[in-house]
Each structure stands twice: as structure tokens, then as C-alpha cells.
Amino acid sequence: MxxxxxxxxxxxxxxxxxxxxxxxxxxxxxxxxxxxxxxxxxxxxxxxxxxxxxxxxxxxxxxxxxxxxxxxxxxxxxxxxxxxxxxxxxxxxxxxxxxxxxxxxxxxxxxxxxxxxxxxxxxxxxxxxxxRIGRYSRAMNLVVEAIRSRGTELILSFAFALTLMLGAATLLYIVEGPTQPAAFGSIPRAMWWAVETLTTVGYGDAVPVTPLGRILAAVTALCGIGFIALPTGILASAFSDALRRAREERAHGHPD
Amino acid sequence: MxxxxxxxxxxxxxxxxxxxxxxxxxxxxxxxxxxxxxxxxxxxxxxxxxxxxxxxxxxxxxxxxxxxxxxxxxxxxxxxxxxxxxxxxxxxxxxxxxxxxxxxxxxxxxxxxxxxxxxxxxxxxxxxxxxRIGRYSRAMNLVVEAIRSRGTELILSFAFALTLMLGAATLLYIVEGPTQPAAFGSIPRAMWWAVETLTTVGYGDAVPVTPLGRILAAVTALCGIGFIALPTGILASAFSDALRRAREERAHGHPD
Amino acid sequence: MxxxxxxxxxxxxxxxxxxxxxxxxxxxxxxxxxxxxxxxxxxxxxxxxxxxxxxxxxxxxxxxxxxxxxxxxxxxxxxxxxxxxxxxxxxxxxxxxxxxxxxxxxxxxxxxxxxxxxxxxxxxxxxxxxxRIGRYSRAMNLVVEAIRSRGTELILSFAFALTLMLGAATLLYIVEGPTQPAAFGSIPRAMWWAVETLTTVGYGDAVPVTPLGRILAAVTALCGIGFIALPTGILASAFSDALRRAREERAHGHPD
Amino acid sequence: MxxxxxxxxxxxxxxxxxxxxxxxxxxxxxxxxxxxxxxxxxxxxxxxxxxxxxxxxxxxxxxxxxxxxxxxxxxxxxxxxxxxxxxxxxxxxxxxxxxxxxxxxxxxxxxxxxxxxxxxxxxxxxxxxxxRIGRYSRAMNLVVEAIRSRGTELILSFAFALTLMLGAATLLYIVEGPTQPAAFGSIPRAMWWAVETLTTVGYGDAVPVTPLGRILAAVTALCGIGFIALPTGILASAFSDALRRAREERAHGHPD
Known part of the structure; x- marks a missing residue:
């Protein structure tokens, strides 16, 4: 009993x-x-x-x-x-x-x-x-596999974004630094603005005011679109790829 | 008559x-x-x-x-x-x-x-x-089918995003809470900031000001890119999949 | 001469x-x-x-x-x-x-x-x-064809977004209107906030302040992700489709 | 030695x-x-x-x-x-x-x-x-090839975005210029707002206040979604295409 x-x-x-x-x-x-x-x-x-x-x-x-x-x-x-x-x-x-x-x-x-x-x-x-059970496990495997299969491309686009961010921050530090020392007075400070802008968060606590600063910021913001589009495009192709592979494996009788 | x-x-x-x-x-x-x-x-x-x-x-x-x-x-x-x-x-x-x-x-x-x-x-x-008629109905079926076919993956990426949001809010509550009690004085308050940042809305009513808070916020904002890229990638592959299936069904003479 | x-x-x-x-x-x-x-x-x-x-x-x-x-x-x-x-x-x-x-x-x-x-x-x-010449013309045809081939789906996701926007604006008008009449005192005013939030622009000139208003706004902002992901996913699959069709036509000897 | x-x-x-x-x-x-x-x-x-x-x-x-x-x-x-x-x-x-x-x-x-x-x-x-070595090189080639293969489409969508930006800036210069000369008093100034809005950064330093200005801004912000969706869709299809080509080449015994 x-x-x-x-x-x-x-x-x-x-x-x-x-x-x-x-x-x-x-x-x-x-x-x-x-x-x-x-x-x-x-x-x-x-x-x-x-x-x-x-x-x-x-x-x-x-x-x-x-x-x-x-x-x-x-x-x-x-x-x-x-x-x-x-x-x-x-x-x-x-x-x-x-x-x-x-x-x-x-x-x-x-x-x-x-x-x-x-x-x-x-x-x-x-x-x-x-x-770790059932369909959530299979879905998680699919998501993890899709991300891992494009690991190198994602790291590269991250490195590219970091370089872009550093370049934008350096330029705005030079252009806006003298006018707005609190927000652009050093490259680490300008980096905060660059992250905000490239990720399109845009809190508005650090905004360029000089004409040249705004032109550079506009170019940075436009590059921010690519910054979102690149990983999205990589992941989208990775998902359709991972899914097709999973379907083919099932069709050819492989277990798992 | x-x-x-x-x-x-x-x-x-x-x-x-x-x-x-x-x-x-x-x-x-x-x-x-x-x-x-x-x-x-x-x-x-x-x-x-x-x-x-x-x-x-x-x-x-x-x-x-x-x-x-x-x-x-x-x-x-x-x-x-x-x-x-x-x-x-x-x-x-x-x-x-x-x-x-x-x-x-x-x-x-x-x-x-x-x-x-x-x-x-x-x-x-x-x-x-x-x-509920004609081509709008077929298009809606396609959209609904595409979303439903990846339901588990979308729920998972939502759960992942929620966890990320909770983690970011907890860290900023600890780091920024003492300096800005109105915006970061509790985890629910910091959650408001986390939602704003991860969705890249960025109203600017809650912004970290300490160096450590900004570093954590920058990491959160960068993760926000993945937060958008993940569901977009999942949906993009779901749409191309749903469409190809619809075309194949039509080609093989299945009705509907 | x-x-x-x-x-x-x-x-x-x-x-x-x-x-x-x-x-x-x-x-x-x-x-x-x-x-x-x-x-x-x-x-x-x-x-x-x-x-x-x-x-x-x-x-x-x-x-x-x-x-x-x-x-x-x-x-x-x-x-x-x-x-x-x-x-x-x-x-x-x-x-x-x-x-x-x-x-x-x-x-x-x-x-x-x-x-x-x-x-x-x-x-x-x-x-x-x-x-209207050369490769720009072909590229424009591809882009226009891709958008047109998913016209119904794009209109549907726009109608869905408009309904979501109207719903969010109505709720925030009810919840935040009494506290902030300038920004949320009528549904058309709250619509301005809803557009800002769902498109993730987030100027910060209209921000909910009550706890319930913020919870509703957070849900709206999270839906905004889908608002971006849906048309992106539809267009991504449309592009890969339009391109494959163009390649197949070329392979099977069809002109154009 | x-x-x-x-x-x-x-x-x-x-x-x-x-x-x-x-x-x-x-x-x-x-x-x-x-x-x-x-x-x-x-x-x-x-x-x-x-x-x-x-x-x-x-x-x-x-x-x-x-x-x-x-x-x-x-x-x-x-x-x-x-x-x-x-x-x-x-x-x-x-x-x-x-x-x-x-x-x-x-x-x-x-x-x-x-x-x-x-x-x-x-x-x-x-x-x-x-x-320039190993798998990073291959991944970079894939990313570069994917971007280059859709160069014309990406340039077109950029030209389209620039035209949209110019049109939006001109309209808001006419509508909001008299009320807010500092932010909308000339087309170049209004362009700064247009970039902020179409890229969904939204710092909040330039915000329309008149009803007509807000309606035009809402339309612009909604177009901004397409502005992100178009290049993302193009890139996503380019990636899945470049990858399939790379796989087929490997399958058919081509070196590289």
C-alpha cells in the first residue's frame, strides 16, 4: 500500500x-x-x-x-x-x-x-x-538551434554594430562635446547616446543640438535601421532553415 | 412580388x-x-x-x-x-x-x-x-495559421523576454533605486522602465543616471534588438512556410 | 550634319x-x-x-x-x-x-x-x-510585386493595428483622462499616444502615470512588437517568394 | 637554431x-x-x-x-x-x-x-x-554577399525613405513652422524631426502640437514601420537565398 x-x-x-x-x-x-x-x-x-x-x-x-x-x-x-x-x-x-x-x-x-x-x-x-518536456522542449531546441547555427553571423553583426557605435560616439564627442559636456563630454558618455540611438530607444536625455551633430546623428539613426534589420534577417532565414531541416528529418524517418 | x-x-x-x-x-x-x-x-x-x-x-x-x-x-x-x-x-x-x-x-x-x-x-x-468573406477571409486564415503554427516558439520568446525584463528591472532597482526612488524605487516601477527600453519605445520619463545603471541599461537595450528580431524572424519563416504549403495544396488538387 | x-x-x-x-x-x-x-x-x-x-x-x-x-x-x-x-x-x-x-x-x-x-x-x-531603366526598374518591379502580392495581408495587419490602437486609446482615455486631461482627455488625444507607443517612437510628451495606465501601456508596447513583426514577416516571405518566382521564370525560358 | x-x-x-x-x-x-x-x-x-x-x-x-x-x-x-x-x-x-x-x-x-x-x-x-581567417571570413562573405545581392533593392528603399522623409518634413514645416519656429521653422530643421520619427528613435525634442501636425506625424510614424520592415524583409530573403546557394554549391562538389 x-x-x-x-x-x-x-x-x-x-x-x-x-x-x-x-x-x-x-x-x-x-x-x-x-x-x-x-x-x-x-x-x-x-x-x-x-x-x-x-x-x-x-x-x-x-x-x-x-x-x-x-x-x-x-x-x-x-x-x-x-x-x-x-x-x-x-x-x-x-x-x-x-x-x-x-x-x-x-x-x-x-x-x-x-x-x-x-x-x-x-x-x-x-x-x-x-x-524540459514535450513540445516546449522541441520549440526551445528549434529556437536555440536557429540562433546557434548563425552564431558567427550574429557575433559579426554585433561586432559591426559595436564599431559603428564607437565611431558615432567618437564623432559626436568631438562635435557636440564642447557644447554639451554633460552628455557628450567624453566618449563613454557619448556611447550612452550612441546605444540609445542605434537601438532606436531614444530616451531624449542626450540629443545633439549643433547642425553638424544632428547630421551625424541622422546618419547614425538611419544605420540603426540596418542594425535591427541585419540580425532580424539572419534569424528569419535561420528559423526557416531550421524548420525545413526538422521537417526533412522527420520525412526521411530519422528519429528525434 | x-x-x-x-x-x-x-x-x-x-x-x-x-x-x-x-x-x-x-x-x-x-x-x-x-x-x-x-x-x-x-x-x-x-x-x-x-x-x-x-x-x-x-x-x-x-x-x-x-x-x-x-x-x-x-x-x-x-x-x-x-x-x-x-x-x-x-x-x-x-x-x-x-x-x-x-x-x-x-x-x-x-x-x-x-x-x-x-x-x-x-x-x-x-x-x-x-x-468573413472572400480573399480577406483567406488572407486572415493565412495570418492566423502562420501565427498559430509557431505558437509555442512565440510563447517561449515571450517568456524569455519576460524573464529578461524581470532581470533587468531587478538589477536597475538595486543600482538606480537609491538615486531615483520615484522611477526605480521598486521592481514594479523599474519594470515600467524595462518595458519601455526592451520594446525600444523610450519615452524618457525613467532614465538611469549612474554609470553602472547606464551600462546595464545599454546591455538591456541591445538585448531589446533580439527581443524584436526573434518574433519577427519566427513570423517571417512562418509566413513563407504557410504560403508554400497553401500553394502546394492547390497544386496537388486538394480543395480549399 | x-x-x-x-x-x-x-x-x-x-x-x-x-x-x-x-x-x-x-x-x-x-x-x-x-x-x-x-x-x-x-x-x-x-x-x-x-x-x-x-x-x-x-x-x-x-x-x-x-x-x-x-x-x-x-x-x-x-x-x-x-x-x-x-x-x-x-x-x-x-x-x-x-x-x-x-x-x-x-x-x-x-x-x-x-x-x-x-x-x-x-x-x-x-x-x-x-x-525607369535597367536594373533599378527590375528591382522596383520586384519590390512593388512583393508588396502587391501580400496587399490583402498587409491591409489586414493594418486594420488589426488600427483596432488595437483604438482599443488602447479608449482604455487610456478612461484610465488616464481624469489625471492628465491635456494628453489623455479625449480619445483623439489618446490616439496620439497610442500611435507613438505602438510604432515605438515614444517622444515622451504623453506618458501614463497611474499604475493601471502603465500596465495597459506596457501591454500596448509589447503588442507594438507584433505590430512591427507582422508586416516585416509578411514582407520578408513576399520577397523570397517574388525572387524565387523570378528565378524560376528565367530558368524555364520565359522572357522578361 | x-x-x-x-x-x-x-x-x-x-x-x-x-x-x-x-x-x-x-x-x-x-x-x-x-x-x-x-x-x-x-x-x-x-x-x-x-x-x-x-x-x-x-x-x-x-x-x-x-x-x-x-x-x-x-x-x-x-x-x-x-x-x-x-x-x-x-x-x-x-x-x-x-x-x-x-x-x-x-x-x-x-x-x-x-x-x-x-x-x-x-x-x-x-x-x-x-x-580575415577561418569561419569569421566565411560568415562575413555570407553577410556581405547577402547585402550586395540586394544592393539595388536596398538603395531603392533608401531613396524611397529619403523621399518620404523630405515630404513629411516639408508638410510639417508648413503646418508646425509658424507655431514652433525652433523645431520646425525650416525644412532642414523639420528633417531632424522626420529622421527621428521614421527611424522610431523619438528623442522628443521636436514634437508636433497642432492637431493637423499630429495627424501628419501619425501617418509618418506608421510609414516608419514600413521603413523598417522593407529593408528587413529584403535582407531576410537575401540571407536565406545566399545560404541555400552556399549549401547547393557544397552539395554539387564546387570548392570554396
Missing amino acids: EHSLRHRASEAIDPEMRQESGLSPFNQLVVSAILGLVLIGVLETEVHFIRSFGGLSDLLKTVLFVFFAAEYLLRLWTAGLNPRFRNALHYAVTPSALLDLAVLITFALPYLGLETTVFRLLQLLRLLRLA | EHSLRHRASEAIDPEMRQESGLSPFNQLVVSAILGLVLIGVLETEVHFIRSFGGLSDLLKTVLFVFFAAEYLLRLWTAGLNPRFRNALHYAVTPSALLDLAVLITFALPYLGLETTVFRLLQLLRLLRLA | EHSLRHRASEAIDPEMRQESGLSPFNQLVVSAILGLVLIGVLETEVHFIRSFGGLSDLLKTVLFVFFAAEYLLRLWTAGLNPRFRNALHYAVTPSALLDLAVLITFALPYLGLETTVFRLLQLLRLLRLA | EHSLRHRASEAIDPEMRQESGLSPFNQLVVSAILGLVLIGVLETEVHFIRSFGGLSDLLKTVLFVFFAAEYLLRLWTAGLNPRFRNALHYAVTPSALLDLAVLITFALPYLGLETTVFRLLQLLRLLRLA
Whole structure:
């Protein structure tokens, strides 16, 4: 009876032990709990939120701590059924189990007077493990493969963009520097403007005012179009390529 | 005679009863009237417009109300000829007829002292029904199919972007928060900056000022390029794929 | 002798009479003169330019007027050699010759106290005629064909964007209107913000300040990515399609 | 003995003499030194950096000068082993060796009271020579070939964009000029706004305020989407084309 319960728990908890595809209802709950904890962590930094919902937020964190502690113990209990692990201790020293433990420890940090914001983001890493299944895994492979297959071209267009940025920043430092020392008084300062302009963000905190500076800035902004078009074009061709390859492999009976 | 008139009215009003392709002249008038009513609804919110053209606008609304009321009655009268409906009452309870009725009711709302702006937008939904014909329908299918065929990849790149946004907001909250509490004093506030930057909107109401904050923001803005390039590349390959499939199906004699 | 001179002039002036491909040196000069005249027209609107270079600019305009008048007379003189025209008068009433005449008349407008800026832009139309040759013509056909072949999809994504824009403007009018009447006090005003945001221009003159307004604006800005990605994806697939078709036609021996 | 040392030095220094693919450890050091020198040159323009790290920066420059001088002499010594050069003098007058010499001379410029910033950027050119190897070379060929194969289309879409920009600037000069002479008082000034808007940078230093000006600006901003989509679409199709061609050539046994 206990054995059967442990087996069923293992199937519910461990994606590798599950026969059906997709996330088990238990793991869907874990994903929601992780996202909820991240959301609470984010909202807790806002003083207006703490004032209005501080009590509710503390209650939810206690509930989530109990839930994650129970999940951790359940994982230890059922780990021995997965042939990859000899016993619970063998599982407990895997990176994924240590990450779970680290997340549990972050709950104690505020009582020690420590900042927990960054550590909370660790929890997002836990989602990666659960995402390693089914169609999300295949889609991620496709995206990763498409990016990697054009790695050299993407690095080159990044190097080209960096050079363009440096050149534009140097020219505007020379032209606008004397008029606007705060924004263009050195090349690193002018770089901030160059990044803003080439990525077309354009906050407007650094804007050339001299006619020559504006002509150079206009040329830079126009080059910024190519700066977006180049990686987009490379990625677009990479995706259609990766997809056609995947389809051909399936058609010729290759597994995977 | 009455029968023939009703048949001709049915052909003019009901796209499904029309032999020729394309919108009938009557339905083109209905589309114009809907767009005109939406435009009046939009302009009426502007006090300068009401002052200058308030009388004209009220007159036009009365004309349009009479027109839509007449259209509704005509649809009820001719519905029985469409084999899909047993009688006028059977048609009157379809979602599309209820929507038409709801739009007529919105004309009465101002006399009851209620805000009508949002309800006016309901009328845009009526356009969907009329758009369900001919080449617009095929084009919409192509667009929808292309987006749906890469649903998983698009969701993944959205999840990736959200994670990037959260990471950037957390870092700038830590770095810029003490200097600019209004703009970066909490992660939700810094998220506003992160959305602005990653989408390259860049209003300029939240801008990092410390050197480290600017370096992190520059990296975020550069990642924003990938944030645009990734979905664009995915959609571009999806479109060329969907189109080639449509062409092959046509070539191999599959219908549709 | 005169006949031979007229023939040589015809070959130099009329692209249709020229044996070699590409623009003749005379027409290259005409293109430069047109661009020069447009540039002078643009610069003349700037008071700082008039103060420093007003005399030079007037001199250049006189030279260009004499040049364009001579070009017009030469075209009339050689038109009879082109089999498309019966005589000089037949050529003089073609749209292209009337455009040339209209440009000559614009030189007289300032003496009549009229604004010439907009009329000057007419001259850009003259470039279209000269561009109708060789590889620029084939490239333009490719671009135009690619855009036209996806006309319906592009119109649909424009209609979709317009609806999104209207929805976003309505919501921000409701949420931000009471706080910021100048920027969000009516839907047409909020539309200005919506255009700025969805196109990712982001001047920063209209920015939501309430938490709910910012959440809605963030969603709008994220949709703006799709707003750029959709037409880009459609056009990218249209280009690769148009190009493959052009290559296949060439391979199968079809002319053009 | 000396001969063998010279041969080994030649292999380490001259990429053409190296048997293995990739950069030799020595040349990796040269690349790092060049990047380091560029970085120091950039940082030295910032007065806060000079105040804190001026001494360290001067020390590093001396070290780098000695390193680059030694590298230059080593290249002269080993040049004779490369069959392309008759002797050290023959190598010394090649553009690449003259560039190396020019870079060494820039170290002396500050002592002559001259600005070195722009000359420092010359050093980036040296990276081009080292980049001419292996997979970066193939990737660069692919990128360059893709851009060149659509040169005419890209020039056309640039000409189209320039015309659009000029038209938008002229209209806003007419509409907004009287209200905002500083930002729209002449066409060249309005061009600055047009570049900002069409490239979607949107600093916000020039924003139309009249209703008609805003309607025209909204149309311009929407056209800006096409302005980005057109070159991106052209490049995306060019990349997938260039890549397929490269694959087919490899499949059919063509070298390269």
C-alpha cells in the first residue's frame, strides 16, 4: 500500500517517471507556486504594496514555504524510484535538488536581515527543469538551434554594430562635446547616446543640438535601421532553415 | 412580388445568400455606417469637437440609429430565407443578432446618463462577421495559421523576454533605486522602465543616471534588438512556410 | 550634319533612344541638377542659410533655370526622332513634358510672391521617369510585386493595428483622462499616444502615470512588437517568394 | 637554431604561415592588446577616469607601446619567410605594415600636443586583417554577399525613405513652422524631426502640437514601420537565398 502510494507520488512529482506527456497536475501547481512566489517577491519591493497588502503577502509566503518544504521532502522520498538515483542522498546532492534547498533557505534570509530579491530570482531557474518536456522542449531546441547555427553571423553583426557605435560616439564627442559636456563630454558618455540611438530607444536625455551633430546623428539613426534589420534577417532565414531541416528529418524517418 | 422583393433583400443583406463574391452594395453601406458611428463616438470625447460640431454629430447619430434599426428589422424579415435559421425568432437569438440589438441599445444609453464609449467599440465586432468573406477571409486564415503554427516558439520568446525584463528591472532597482526612488524605487516601477527600453519605445520619463545603471541599461537595450528580431524572424519563416504549403495544396488538387 | 547632331542629341537625352544600358552622361547631369535644385529649395527655407549663402543660392538657381530651359528645348527638338511621338507638339502635351514645363514655371513663382516649396518637390517626380531603366526598374518591379502580392495581408495587419490602437486609446482615455486631461482627455488625444507607443517612437510628451495606465501601456508596447513583426514577416516571405518566382521564370525560358 | 626560431616566430605571427586554422596564441594576445588600447583611448576622454586611474592608464599605454613596437620589429624580421614578400623592406611598404607604423606613431602624438582620439580608432582597422581567417571570413562573405545581392533593392528603399522623409518634413514645416519656429521653422530643421520619427528613435525634442501636425506625424510614424520592415524583409530573403546557394554549391562538389 505504502509502496503503491510512493509510486503514484513519484509519477506525480518526477516528470521522468510520468507515462503521459505534459506536466502532471502536481507539477502544474508547483509552477504556479513558483510564479506566485516570484510575483510576491517583486511586489514586496513596492512600499505602497507592503502598506496595503503586507499581511496578506506574509501569510502567502508562509503557505508557500510549507508547500515548497513538503515538495522537497516528497522529492527526497520518491527519488529512489528513479533509476538515475541510488537513494535519497544521491538525489539530494544533484544541482537541481541543491537549487530547491537554496530556494527554501531564501525564506529564512529576511529574519537574518538580508536582502532576498536577487535570490528569489533563483526560483525562475527551477522552471527550466520543468520546461524540459514535450513540445516546449522541441520549440526551445528549434529556437536555440536557429540562433546557434548563425552564431558567427550574429557575433559579426554585433561586432559591426559595436564599431559603428564607437565611431558615432567618437564623432559626436568631438562635435557636440564642447557644447554639451554633460552628455557628450567624453566618449563613454557619448556611447550612452550612441546605444540609445542605434537601438532606436531614444530616451531624449542626450540629443545633439549643433547642425553638424544632428547630421551625424541622422546618419547614425538611419544605420540603426540596418542594425535591427541585419540580425532580424539572419534569424528569419535561420528559423526557416531550421524548420525545413526538422521537417526533412522527420520525412526521411530519422528519429528525434 | 413581395416574395421576390424579400429574396432580393436577403441577397443584398445576408452575405451567405449572395451569389457573387465580395460585399453587396448594401453591406458596403453598413460597413461605412459602422465606421462612421465609431468615428463619431471617438470624436465626441473631444470637447473642442463637441463645441464646434456637436449639433451635426447629434444629427448624424439620429440618422445612423434609424439606419441600423431599419437594417435590424430587414435582417429579421429576411432571416427565414437562409436555411440555417428556422424563422426570424431563431435568428434573433444568434450571437450576431444579439450583438446588433446591443448596438441599437447603446444609442439609448446617453439618455440614461451612462458612458457609451466602451460599448461603441462593440460595433467593431460587427465588422468581423462581414469580413468573413472572400480573399480577406483567406488572407486572415493565412495570418492566423502562420501565427498559430509557431505558437509555442512565440510563447517561449515571450517568456524569455519576460524573464529578461524581470532581470533587468531587478538589477536597475538595486543600482538606480537609491538615486531615483520615484522611477526605480521598486521592481514594479523599474519594470515600467524595462518595458519601455526592451520594446525600444523610450519615452524618457525613467532614465538611469549612474554609470553602472547606464551600462546595464545599454546591455538591456541591445538585448531589446533580439527581443524584436526573434518574433519577427519566427513570423517571417512562418509566413513563407504557410504560403508554400497553401500553394502546394492547390497544386496537388486538394480543395480549399 | 545637323541631322547627325540631332540624332546624337536624341541618344544623349532620350533614354528610350539610347543603345547602351544605363543613364547617359547628359541624363546623369540632369539627375544631379534636379537633386541640386531640390537641395537648394530645402536649404532656402532656413534663415541662417539665406543670411550666409543667399547670393550663391540665387546664382545657382539662375544657372539651373538656364540649364532646365535648355534641356526642355532640346527635348522638344529631338522628340520627333522617337517613333512614339509624331512631332514636338505631340511630345509637349505628354504628362512628362508638362511636368518639365511646370518645373520651369516654379522658377517664376517667387517673383509673383508665391510659396514655391511644395512645387519644388514636383521635381522629384521627374526622377521617376529617368529611374525607369535597367536594373533599378527590375528591382522596383520586384519590390512593388512583393508588396502587391501580400496587399490583402498587409491591409489586414493594418486594420488589426488600427483596432488595437483604438482599443488602447479608449482604455487610456478612461484610465488616464481624469489625471492628465491635456494628453489623455479625449480619445483623439489618446490616439496620439497610442500611435507613438505602438510604432515605438515614444517622444515622451504623453506618458501614463497611474499604475493601471502603465500596465495597459506596457501591454500596448509589447503588442507594438507584433505590430512591427507582422508586416516585416509578411514582407520578408513576399520577397523570397517574388525572387524565387523570378528565378524560376528565367530558368524555364520565359522572357522578361 | 636561429633559423628554426625565426620559422617558429613566423608561424606564430603571420596567419598566412600558420598550419593550423584559427588565431595563434600570439595573435590572440595582439587582438586583446588592440582592444585594450582602444578601451584605454575611449576611457581617457572621461575626466573622472583620468582623475582616478590616470597613472595606471599611462603605465598600461607604455607597456602596450613596447609590446606593439616589439610586434612590429618581429613582423619585419619574419616577413622574408612569407613568399609574398621579397624582404623586410618590401613588407614595410605594404598598407598593413604602414598602418602598424602609423599606430606606433600615434603614441608620440600627445607629447606633440595633438589630439589622438580619432587616430586611435585606426587600430580597429588592424583587426580587419586578423579577422580575415577561418569561419569569421566565411560568415562575413555570407553577410556581405547577402547585402550586395540586394544592393539595388536596398538603395531603392533608401531613396524611397529619403523621399518620404523630405515630404513629411516639408508638410510639417508648413503646418508646425509658424507655431514652433525652433523645431520646425525650416525644412532642414523639420528633417531632424522626420529622421527621428521614421527611424522610431523619438528623442522628443521636436514634437508636433497642432492637431493637423499630429495627424501628419501619425501617418509618418506608421510609414516608419514600413521603413523598417522593407529593408528587413529584403535582407531576410537575401540571407536565406545566399545560404541555400552556399549549401547547393557544397552539395554539387564546387570548392570554396
